[in-house]
Amino acid sequence: MLVKFFFLLRKAGVPVSITELLTLLEALKAGLGDLSAERFYYLARTCLVKDEKYYDRYDRAFAAHFKGIEDLFAQLQRQLPADWLEKLMVREFSDAEKAEIETMGGWDKLMETLKKRLEEQKERHQGGNKWIGTAGTSPYGAYGFNPEGVRIGQDGGRNRSAVKVWDKREFANLDDKVELGTRNIKIALRRLRRFARRGVPDELALADTIDATARSGGWLDIKMQAERKNVIKILLLLDIGGSMDDHVTTCEELFSAARSEFKHLEYYYFHNFVYEALWKDNRRRFNEHVGTTEIIRTYGPDYKLILVGDATMSPYEITHPGGSVEHWNPEAGSVWLERLMKQYPKFGWINPQPQSRWRQTASIDTTRELLEGRMYPLTLAGLDDLIDALT
Amino acid sequence: MPNEFRGTDRYIATEELMAAVNAAVVLSRPLLIKGEPGTGKTLLANEIARSLDKPFFEWHIKSTTKAQQGLYEYDAVSRLRDSQLGDPRVKDIRNYILKGNLWEAFDCDMQPVLLIDEIDKADIEFPNDLLRELDRMEFSVYETHETVRARHRPIIVITSNNEKELPDAFLRRCFFHYIRFPDTATMTQIVDVHFPDLKRELLHEALTTFFKIRETPGLKKKPTTSELLDWIKLLVSEDISPEALRSDDAKKLIPPLYGALLKNEQDVHLFEQLVFLHRRNAR
Numbered sequence: 001m002l003v004k005f006f007f008l009l010r011k012a013g014v015p016v017s018i019t020e021l022l023t024l025l026e027a028l029k030a031g032l033g034d035l036s037a038e039r040f041y042y043l044a045r046t047c048l049v050k051d052e053k054y055y056d057r058y059d060r061a062f063a064a065h066f067k068g069i070e071d072l073f074a075q076l077q078r079q080l081p082a083d084w085l086e087k088l089m090v091r092e093f094s095d096a097e098k099a100e101i102e103t104m105g106g107w108d109k110l111m112e113t114l115k116k117r118l119e120e121q122k123e124r125h126q127g128g129n130k131w132i133g134t135a136g137t138s139p140y141g142a143y144g145f146n147p148e149g150v151r152i153g154q155d156g157g158r159n160r161s162a163v164k165v166w167d168k169r170e171f172a173n174l175d176d177k178v179e180l181g182t183r184n185i186k187i188a189l190r191r192l193r194r195f196a197r198r199g200v201p202d203e204l205a206l207a208d209t210i211d212a213t214a215r216s217g218g219w220l221d222i223k224m225q226a227e228r229k230n231v232i233k234i235l236l237l238l239d240i241g242g243s244m245d246d247h248v249t250t251c252e253e254l255f256s257a258a259r260s261e262f263k264h265l266e267y268y269y270f271h272n273f274v275y276e277a278l279w280k281d282n283r284r285r286f287n288e289h290v291g292t293t294e295i296i297r298t299y300g301p302d303y304k305l306i307l308v309g310d311a312t313m314s315p316y317e318i319t320h321p322g323g324s325v326e327h328w329n330p331e332a333g334s335v336w337l338e339r340l341m342k343q344y345p346k347f348g349w350i351n352p353q354p355q356s357r358w359r360q361t362a363s364i365d366t367t368r369e370l371l372e373g374r375m376y377p378l379t380l381a382g383l384d385d386l387i388d389a390l391t
Numbered sequence: 392m393p394n395e396f397r398g399t400d401r402y403i404a405t406e407e408l409m410a411a412v413n414a415a416v417v418l419s420r421p422l423l424i425k426g427e428p429g430t431g432k433t434l435l436a437n438e439i440a441r442s443l444d445k446p447f448f449e450w451h452i453k454s455t456t457k458a459q460q461g462l463y464e465y466d467a468v469s470r471l472r473d474s475q476l477g478d479p480r481v482k483d484i485r486n487y488i489l490k491g492n493l494w495e496a497f498d499c500d501m502q503p504v505l506l507i508d509e510i511d512k513a514d515i516e517f518p519n520d521l522l523r524e525l526d527r528m529e530f531s532v533y534e535t536h537e538t539v540r541a542r543h544r545p546i547i548v549i550t551s552n553n554e555k556e557l558p559d560a561f562l563r564r565c566f567f568h569y570i571r572f573p574d575t576a577t578m579t580q581i582v583d584v585h586f587p588d589l590k591r592e593l594l595h596e597a598l599t600t601f602f603k604i605r606e607t608p609g610l611k612k613k614p615t616t617s618e619l620l621d622w623i624k625l626l627v628s629e630d631i632s633p634e635a636l637r638s639d640d641a642k643k644l645i646p647p648l649y650g651a652l653l654k655n656e657q658d659v660h661l662f663e664q665l666v667f668l669h670r671r672n673a674r
Binding site for chain 1: 410415417471472474515559562563565567
């Protein structure tokens with residue numbers, strides 16, 4: 001029964017693994033499921049779902065799979081033989097507690113009330129949960145006994161509402177479908193790190209100190225060194241607006257991953273293709289430009305150039321002066337791209353369009369030719385290739 | 392079950408939270424807790440330890456924390472210094488191995504509760520470096536070639552604020568629970584636990600105001616449980632009457648002592664504007 005549920009969850013897009021299923025089975029074996037549908041729901045969620053964004057998918061799968069089955073839980077409970085309960089009670093209670101029970105009218109009375117309660121439950125299906133309460137103020141709950149997971153508890157439990165929790169679906173808006181998380185991008189970008197020691201020597205160089213101390217016959221000779229820092233420098237140019245709107249989320253992820261990963265990261269925006277001016281703030285793109293020549297002057301050739309864009313446009317926007325959709329450009333975009341490539345020998349272009357569609361767009365072909373083929377799709381494999389090209 | 396967590400006299404746990412905690416306790420797997428700030432993630436571990444009567448260890452993670460620091464640190468510099476001074480301690484490397492929080496917890500005589508607070512603050516590789524330690528509850532000390540094994544598998548509670556995503560391999564080894572923001576009924580219980588003799592009326596007004604503020608669209612930082620408790624503490628100490636909280640008839644635009652609830656000036660400003668608009672429309 002759970003194997004089916006397991007596959008249903010996977011089909012619903014909750015990433016569950018076999019380890020997690022085994023954990024759940026182990027938990028059930030340990031008696032944590034407690035014979036109540038609600039308890040089982042919480043337990044299975046704790047074991048199988050590892051991110052609140054999947055709670056909604058889990059709820060839907062759970063509802064689909066366990067519809068109607070929850071009555072079973074109630075039936076299981078009702079079939080408890082009375083003497084079994086009694087035996088367990090004797091085992092669980094201390095003498096003092098037993099004495100206390102006596103003062104309340106004794107065993108028989110207690111058992112009678114208990115039976116009555118179970119009777120009562122027969123008539124009310126969905127109220128089954130009510131009986132799995134917590135140690136509270138009622139005679140039964142107060143003694144908090146737990147025969148193999150069935151807790152017969154106080155009246156008016158914590159489960160205040162009759163609506164089943166999984167039908168509420170409270171996590172509906174947390175769901176997301178982003179496949180390439182920032183974490184993966186960060187891991188990929190890590191390969192670009194270049195560590196070097198520069199600046200004030202303020203760290204104890206342990207290996208050097210030991211070495212120097214040994215050489216001076218055991219007389220302590222402390223050596224210091226500068227802190228290790230990531231010295232890679234990145235110049236990131238991002239296409240924004242127009243056809244790039246479809247890729248905004250993935251580009252945001254790439255950008256935020258890159259920003260937290262590199263200390264020397266310079267970024268500028270362009271629209272469709274690079275021309276004589278770029279900008280840093282999209283809200284003020286029309287009056288706060290930075291000349292591309294100035295960028296080339298400011299950032300030395302030790303910077304690595306990464307362009308991000310879908311390169312989907314009219315081919316004239318690349319090859320002809322005045323081809324830009326937004327302004328009159330005196331020199332063609334291809335000229336500017338070549339200037340950038342000359343200044344930054346380590347460069348690459350990331351294209352968020354799926355690679356399968358590259359052939360269908362003429363401007364992508366043109367751009368790839370200009371780039372000497374160094375265009376990579378925005379996938380993890382593509383990022384890896386890009387990093388190979390940059391190092 | 393004697394080892395069962397049901398909340399404590401000062402911590403209200405929902406049914407789902409109890410289920411998650413008890414599963415983690417029984418199977419001794421780490422429990423990963425996420426949720427809005429101020430919903431009692433960090434407090435939880437402490438309360439588990441208190442209610443189950445177990446020793447409590449905490450390990451607060453910072454951006455510079457390395458996984459190794461939780462295990463042990465080898466103080467090479469002291470040893471070097473001692474060797475210069477001819478201290479006899481220098482002969483035994485064990486004198487220079489400083490135990491970390493995880494080691495302390497592993498060494499404990501009875502099953503302890505260990506809190507690893509804000510794991511997402513650390514470096515992105517941090518959780519990966521702890522996989523074996525959390526799974527098998529053992530690690531080896533390179534310097535002395537000994538293996539440290541947990542005498543009793545500790546109950547580990549890990550909190551995260553979602554600043555970084557955690558790796559799948561790590562998640563697979565944990566139980567997970569997301570603490571939802573409490574509803575009005577649970578909130579009433581929580582406040583009751585902290586202020587047992589609060590006047591009903593004041594509590595009702597305070598909660599209404601609180602949830603109203605939370606529902607204000609566009610707030611940068613929504614007030615949370617811990618902020619509500621602070622605010623009520625202030626209300627009580629200033630002896631504010633329930634009537635003063637009823638914003639409709641009060642002269643003031645925003646609730647008294649709002650500083651405890653709204654934590655930046657944009658939010659205060661936004662709230663003032665909204666209340667102002669609301670009052671104008673009502674007229």
